[in-house]
Amino acid sequence: MPDDVRVKPEKIRCDACPVMCFIAEGKAGACDRYANHAGELVRLDPLTVIERGAPAVAFLDQDKDGSEWDGDVFQGSRNFVTAVGAGTTYPDYKPAPFIVSQDVDDVDMITVVTEGIFSYCGVKVKIDTDRFIGHEQAAVRINGEPIGHVTTSEYGSKMLSLGGVEHLTGGSKAEGRITCDALLKLCNCEAVTMQIDEGAAITVQAGKAPIIDGKPEKLMRVGCGSATIGMFAKQWEPHVDEVIVVDDHITGVLSEHEAGKQLDMRPSGIKIQGRRSTPGRYFQVAEPGTGWGGTDVEDPLSVLKPADAKKAWPGLRLLMVSTTGEQWAYYELDENLQPQPADISDELRLSADRIAENCEPSLCSVLFMGGAGGSLRAGVTDNPVRLTRSVKDALTYVSCGGAEAYVWPGGGITVMVDVLDMPSNSFGYVPTPALVAPIEFTLRREDYSALGGHMDYIQTADAVMAGDLRKVAPAVSQTDPYIVQQQKRNGRI
Amino acid sequence: MEVQAALLSGDRLHLQHGPIDLIIGVEGDRAKAFAAARARLSSILAELMDEIDLLKLADGPAPKGVVARKMWKAVQKHHGFVTPMAGVAGAVAETVLTAMTEAADLKRAYVNNGGDIALHLTGDATFSVAMAGVNGDALGKLKLTANDAIRGIATSGQRGRSLSFGIAESVTTLAQSASMADVAATLIAGAVDLPDHLAIKRVPAEQVRDESDLGARDVVTYVGSLSKADCANALDAGLRTARAMRNNKLIQAASLHLRGQSRQIDLNTRKVLAHA
Numbered sequence: 114m115p116d117d118v119r120v121k122p123e124k125i126r127c128d129a130c131p132v133m134c135f136i137a138e139g140k141a142g143a144c145d146r147y148a149n150h151a152g153e154l155v156r157l158d159p160l161t162v163i164e165r166g167a168p169a170v171a172f173l174d175q176d177k178d179g180s181e182w183d184g185d186v187f188q189g190s191r192n193f194v195t196a197v198g199a200g201t202t203y204p205d206y207k208p209a210p211f212i213v214s215q216d217v218d219d220v221d222m223i224t225v226v227t228e229g230i231f232s233y234c235g236v237k238v239k240i241d242t243d244r245f246i247g248h249e250q251a252a253v254r255i256n257g258e259p260i261g262h263v264t265t266s267e268y269g270s271k272m273l274s275l276g277g278v279e280h281l282t283g284g285s286k287a288e289g290r291i292t293c294d295a296l297l298k299l300c301n302c303e304a305v306t307m308q309i310d311e312g313a314a315i316t317v318q319a320g321k322a323p324i325i326d327g328k329p330e331k332l333m334r335v336g337c338g339s340a341t342i343g344m345f346a347k348q349w350e351p352h353v354d355e356v357i358v359v360d361d362h363i364t365g366v367l368s369e370h371e372a373g374k375q376l377d378m379r380p381s382g383i384k385i386q387g388r389r390s391t392p393g394r395y396f397q398v399a400e401p402g403t404g405w406g407g408t409d410v411e412d413p414l415s416v417l418k419p420a421d422a423k424k425a426w427p428g429l430r431l432l433m434v435s436t437t438g439e440q441w442a443y444y445e446l447d448e449n450l451q452p453q454p455a456d457i458s459d460e461l462r463l464s465a466d467r468i469a470e471n472c473e474p475s476l477c478s479v480l481f482m483g484g485a486g487g488s489l490r491a492g493v494t495d496n497p498v499r500l501t502r503s504v505k506d507a508l509t510y511v512s513c514g515g516a517e518a519y520v521w522p523g524g525g526i527t528v529m530v531d532v533l534d535m536p537s538n539s540f541g542y543v544p545t546p547a548l549v550a551p552i553e554f555t556l557r558r559e560d561y562s563a564l565g566g567h568m569d570y571i572q573t574a575d576a577v578m579a580g581d582l583r584k585v586a587p588a589v590s591q592t593d594p595y596i597v598q599q600q601k602r603n604g605r606i
Numbered sequence: 607m608e609v610q611a612a613l614l615s616g617d618r619l620h621l622q623h624g625p626i627d628l629i630i631g632v633e634g635d636r637a638k639a640f641a642a643a644r645a646r647l648s649s650i651l652a653e654l655m656d657e658i659d660l661l662k663l664a665d666g667p668a669p670k671g672v673v674a675r676k677m678w679k680a681v682q683k684h685h686g687f688v689t690p691m692a693g694v695a696g697a698v699a700e701t702v703l704t705a706m707t708e709a710a711d712l713k714r715a716y717v718n719n720g721g722d723i724a725l726h727l728t729g730d731a732t733f734s735v736a737m738a739g740v741n742g743d744a745l746g747k748l749k750l751t752a753n754d755a756i757r758g759i760a761t762s763g764q765r766g767r768s769l770s771f772g773i774a775e776s777v778t779t780l781a782q783s784a785s786m787a788d789v790a791a792t793l794i795a796g797a798v799d800l801p802d803h804l805a806i807k808r809v810p811a812e813q814v815r816d817e818s819d820l821g822a823r824d825v826v827t828y829v830g831s832l833s834k835a836d837c838a839n840a841l842d843a844g845l846r847t848a849r850a851m852r853n854n855k856l857i858q859a860a861s862l863h864l865r866g867q868s869r870q871i872d873l874n875t876r877k878v879l880a881h882a
Contacts, residue, residue: 124816130624131651135816143815144625538610
C-alpha cells in the first residue's frame with residue numbers, strides 16, 4: 114500500500130462534440146473551448162460584445178442578426194460587454210470575470226458581467242395556436258422523460274412551462290440530462306420536438322411557427338367564435354342566412370347571437386351540439402383537437418343537430434367557418450332541411466378570407482427564466498443581499514446578453530428574458546445539469562462602491578475590448594442597457 | 607453541439623465543430639459551396655472518432671474513412687515516429703474543400719483549418735500567401751498559381767495548438783495536398799531541436815494533454831534562453847529533415863523560424879537561403 118494516498122480529482126467527460134474528451138481538473142478539452150473548472154464543465158468562448166456603431170459579424174443562421182443588415186450606423190458608438198463567453202466563477206466566491214467601467218455621458222458606469230450557472234431555471238413557452246396540444250397539467254416529454262407541463266392557456270395561445278429544478282436535478286439522471294439539453298436548444302433558438310401526454314407531438318423553435326402533429330401552424334385565430342361573429346356580422350348579413358363559427362372555446366351562431374339580433378336576422382332553426390352559454394354562444398361543440406378552430410372537427414356537419422322544422426326553410430344559406438378562416442364550407446338546405454354543399458358567392462368567400470387576413474402569424478416565443486443565486490451575486494459584491502436591494506431600488510439594471518431582463522418582484526433576483534433578444538448561442542450548460550446563461554449588472558460607479566463592489570477588479574472597457582472578442586450587432590428589439598439604466602435610475606425618485 | 611457557422615467580412619465563412627475551426631473563401635457559386643462545406647463538416651468528427659484508436663498508431667493498418675485514409679496516406683512515406691494524427695487538420699481541410707468543388711463550379715477556393723490550408727486553383731487564378739513572424743513582421747509573400755502543383759500549405763510550431771517534439775516557433779510547408787503539408791510541417795518543426803539542452807523543458811505528452819497520440823514521448827513545454835548559435839544549430843537540424851522531404855517529393859518548399867533566424871527551401875530555385 115502506498116503511504117502517499119493522494120486524491121486525484123476525477124476527470125470529466127465533455128459531450129459538447131463527438132470527440133468526447135476526458136478533461137482533467139484545470140485543463141481544457143481539445144477544442145480549447147470547454148474546460149474542467151473544479152469538476153464543472155465550463156465554456157471558454159470568446160467574450161461577446163454588442164457593438165453599437167460599428168460593423169458586426171453577420172450570422173449565417175439568423176437573418177435578424179445581420180446577413181441582411183445594411184451596415185447602418187446605430188445611434189452613438191458604444192459597445193456593451195455581454196456576459197456571453199465571460200466564463201463563470203462558480204462555485205468559487207471570486208469576483209465576476211469581467212467588471213467593466215465605461216464612461217457614459219460623463220457618468221462612470223460599471224457593468225459586472227458573468228455567466229451564471231442556473232440550477233433554478235427553465236423556459237416559459239408561448240405557442241400561438243388554438244389547436245389542442247394537451248390538457249392543462251399534462252406532462253411534456255422527450256424520449257419518455259418529463260421535462261415540464263402544459264400550463265394555463267392564454268388568449269389565442271397555449272403555454273408550456275419547461276425545465277425547472279424539479280426536472281433538472283429532482284428526477285432521474287436521464288430526466289435531468291434530457292431536460293437540460295431541451296432547455297439549451299430552446300434558449301439557443303433551436304427546434305425541439307416534444308410529446309405531450311394524451312396530446313400532440315409539437316415542435317417548438319423561438320420565433321418560428323409551431324409544428325403540431327407534423328403540421329406547421331400558420332395563423333392565430335382572430336378571436337373566439339362569438340367575437341368573430343361580433344366582428345363580421347355586418348359583412349355576412351346581406352349574403353347569408355346563418356353562420357356558424359366553429360371554435361374550441363366558444364362556437365358562435367350568427368342569427369341567435371346578439372350581433373345577429375341587432376341586424377334583425379330571422380332565427381334560422383339551425384341547431385348545434387354543445388352547451389349553450391348565452392344566446393348564440395356554445396361551449397364544447399366538439400372535443401379539442403387539431404381540426405376546425407382547435408376542435409377535433411374534420412367534417413363541419415358533425416356539429417349540427419337536425420334543424421328546427423318550424424323555423425328553418427328550404428334554400429336557407431349556411432356558412433360554416435373556423436376562427437382562423439382557414440377552413441370554411443357553404444351549404445344550402447334542401448326540401449328535407451338537410452344541408453347540401455353549394456357554390457359560395459364571391460362576397461361570402463371574401464369574408465372567410467378576411468378572417469384569415471385578420472389573424473396574426475402563429476409563432477413560438479421562448480422566455481428564459483432563472484434566479485441569480487448566492488455565488489453569482491457574491492461575484493458582484495461582498496454582501497450579496499445588497500445587490501438584490503440595489504436591483505429592486507432600480508439602481509442596478511439587469512440584462513442577459515445585453516437584452517433587458519424583467520426582474521420579478523419579491524425576494525431574490527428572478528429574471529425573465531426573451532431569448533430572441535439575445536446574441537446567438539448565448540447559452541451553455543454544465544453537466545450538473547444546469548444551464549449557463551449570461552447576466553450583466555449595470556450601475557453607477559458610486560452605487561457599485563456603496564453596495565460593496567469589487568472595486569479593485571474594475572477594468573476599463575478599452576482593456577476588455579483589446580482581448581479576443583466576438584462582436585455582434587444589437588438585436589433589433591434590444592435597447593441600449595446604459596440608457597435604460599439611466600432612465601430607470603433617474604425615474605425612480 | 608452542431609456545426610456553428612458564421613459569415614465573416616470579405617465573404618468568408620467560419621465553421622466550427624468541436625476542435626475544428628475553418629475559415630473558407632471561394633470564388634464561384636458561394637452559397638452552394640458554403641452549404642456543401644457545412645454539410646460535409648457536420649459528420650467529419652464522428653467519422654474520425656469511429657477510428658480514432660487506429661489513427662493514433664504509428665504503424666497501424668489503413669483505416670476506412672475518407673478523411674482517416676487521407677491522414678494515413680500522408681504519413682506512409684515518412685520515416686521515424688509519426689501517427690496519422692499529424693495530418694488531421696490538413697486532411698479535414700482537404701475533405702471540406704473537395705465537398706465544395708464537387709458541389710459547385712469554383713474558380714478558386716481555400717479552406718484554412720487553423721493554419722493548415724487546402725487550395726483549389728483553376729485557370730489563371732492565384733493564391734497569395736503572406737507569412738508573418740512572431741513579432742507580426744511580414745517575412746515574405748508568395749504567389750501560387752494553378753501550375754505550381756501546390757494545393758496545401760501548413761504551419762506548425764510552438765505557437766500552435768498541437769504538441770511538438772521540437773522548439774521551432776513556426777515551420778511552414780508547401781506540398782501537393784494539405785494533409786501532406788500538415789504532416790511535413792509537424793515533423794520538421796519537431797526536428798528543429800537541441801536534444802539535452804538545459805533551457806528546454808520537456809514533459810511526457812500524455813501528461814500535458816490526455817489522449818495525446820504521442821503517448822509517453824517527451825514534448826517541449828518551455829524554451830528558455832538560447833544563444834544565436836544554438837538557434838542556428840536547431841534550425842539546421844530541421845533543415846536537414848526538410849531537405850530530405852524535398853528530395854523525396856514530400857514537400858515543394860519550407861520556411862523555418864526560430865528567434866529571429868530562419869531557413870528556407872525555396873519553391874522554384876531549389877536554392878537554400880539562409881537568413882541571419
